[in-house]
Amino acid sequence: MRYPNGKIYSKDKLNLDTSIKEKKHYNLKDNASNRGMGLEEDISNSCEYYNNLNVCLIYKRPTPIKVVKMDKINKSKITEAYFSSKSTTDYNGVYKGKYMDFEAKETINKTSFSFHNIRSQQIEHLSKVTKLGGLAFFIIRMKAYNETYLLKYSDIEPFLVSKLRASLPYSYIKENGFLIEESYLPRLKFLQAVDKAFFGM
Amino acid sequence: MRYPNGKIYSKDKLNLDTSIKEKKHYNLKDNASNRGMGLEEDISNSCEYYNNLNVCLIYKRPTPIKVVKMDKINKSKITEAYFSSKSTTDYNGVYKGKYMDFEAKETINKTSFSFHNIRSQQIEHLSKVTKLGGLAFFIIRMKAYNETYLLKYSDIEPFLVSKLRASLPYSYIKENGFLIEESYLPRLKFLQAVDKAFFGM
Numbered sequence: 001m002r003y004p005n006g007k008i009y010s011k012d013k014l015n016l017d018t019s020i021k022e023k024k025h026y027n028l029k030d031n032a033s034n035r036g037m038g039l040e041e042d043i044s045n046s047c048e049y050y051n052n053l054n055v056c057l058i059y060k061r062p063t064p065i066k067v068v069k070m071d072k073i074n075k076s077k078i079t080e081a082y083f084s085s086k087s088t089t090d091y092n093g094v095y096k097g098k099y100m101d102f103e104a105k106e107t108i109n110k111t112s113f114s115f116h117n118i119r120s121q122q123i124e125h126l127s128k129v130t131k132l133g134g135l136a137f138f139i140i141r142m143k144a145y146n147e148t149y150l151l152k153y154s155d156i157e158p159f160l161v162s163k164l165r166a167s168l169p170y171s172y173i174k175e176n177g178f179l180i181e182e183s184y185l186p187r188l189k190f191l192q193a194v195d196k197a198f199f200g201m
Numbered sequence: 202m203r204y205p206n207g208k209i210y211s212k213d214k215l216n217l218d219t220s221i222k223e224k225k226h227y228n229l230k231d232n233a234s235n236r237g238m239g240l241e242e243d244i245s246n247s248c249e250y251y252n253n254l255n256v257c258l259i260y261k262r263p264t265p266i267k268v269v270k271m272d273k274i275n276k277s278k279i280t281e282a283y284f285s286s287k288s289t290t291d292y293n294g295v296y297k298g299k300y301m302d303f304e305a306k307e308t309i310n311k312t313s314f315s316f317h318n319i320r321s322q323q324i325e326h327l328s329k330v331t332k333l334g335g336l337a338f339f340i341i342r343m344k345a346y347n348e349t350y351l352l353k354y355s356d357i358e359p360f361l362v363s364k365l366r367a368s369l370p371y372s373y374i375k376e377n378g379f380l381i382e383e384s385y386l387p388r389l390k391f392l393q394a395v396d397k398a399f400f401g402m
Contacts, residue, residue: 097334133298
């Protein structure tokens with residue numbers, strides 16, 4: 001069995017839940033065959049679109065990097081640095097005065113979204129944001145169906161905390177998530193989903 | 202004339218408004234003579250204190266760094282990178298559900314706070330946050346008086362936009378700012394000032 005572009009189909013790939021960061025290599029390969037952008041790029045472009053319209057201000061959090069050494073001649077050049085493990089979620093910002101904070105994940109699994117994709121720091125962080133009245137959620141893309149959902153952190157928390165399940169079934173995502181409409185501009189109309197999920201609109 | 206630690210007094214130094222980033226070198230020298238922490242450290246420590254009490258969640262924004270080259274053997278080691286100019290303000294987070302965003306600055310000037318310390322990107326950013334209903338402000342420390350004030354962005358905006366003045370007079374800061382009480386823990390009780398400034402408490 002082959003993909004439309006002629007690549008040989010690999011069953012392993014389809015069973016593997018992959019975080020965006022891991023996906024990057026995959027997408028680089030994908031781009032060569034024009035199979036479309038990744039979720040992270042879709043969201044960043046949509047944020048830029050919304051930000052320019054002044055309806056919100058949402059940015060991708062810079063990855064924390066610990067700088068160890070600078071170049072002696074070129075003062076803006078860093079010659080030794082390390083990725084810090086302190087990072088929390090991907091995006092945060094302001095919408096309707098409220099604090100908004102979310103993490104984006106995609107999976108190629110057909111039946112569920114594995115919790116292995118979510119780090120304990122991210123759970124702790126989004127739990128605190130929720131308690132403080134912020135809008136905390138995940139944007140989860142089910143690549144097999146080309147569907148992207150907003151899932152409120154509070155709707156997933158019981159699963160994450162109880163640890164009774166290692167994944168969120170696709171049926172639960174369909175039922176409790178808010179399907180994000182896609183368009184040309186913005187690529188993902190995720191603020192519509194935010195309005196439904198948090199403002200009952 | 203000399204400082205208590207024996208250093209020779211420099212009149213130039215007192216006339217120079219200095220941003221926190223520029224102050225870092227100065228503080229490094231200061232620490233050796235135990236003249237106390239800088240504003241940035243005071244704020245970061247106070248955020249940590251408040252965050253641990255779960256009354257808010259405020260973090261220092263990581264400095265955006267553009268990674269160019271990684272080490273071939275040590276996969277976590279960055280060997281070439283540059284500071285990006287895209288950075289906006291120092292801190293953001295959530296308090297009482299609201300989005301909070303602020304910039305910290307200190308000056309050793311006795312009569313005013315110079316607007317040269319504030320970059321146009323920061324003005325644009327805080328203006329947008331204000332329009333979107335977020336809590337946008339500056340924390341300004343007048344080192345000469347050992348006083349730290351919260352100044353709402355909306356109270357400074359007319360000065361920043363009109364460009365009629367190059368600085369904010371100390372008298373204006375005293376009258377329109379909210380003095381931040383200092384203590385041992387937290388070092389700066391800035392949430393009290395936020396309550397007064399934005400929640401009329």
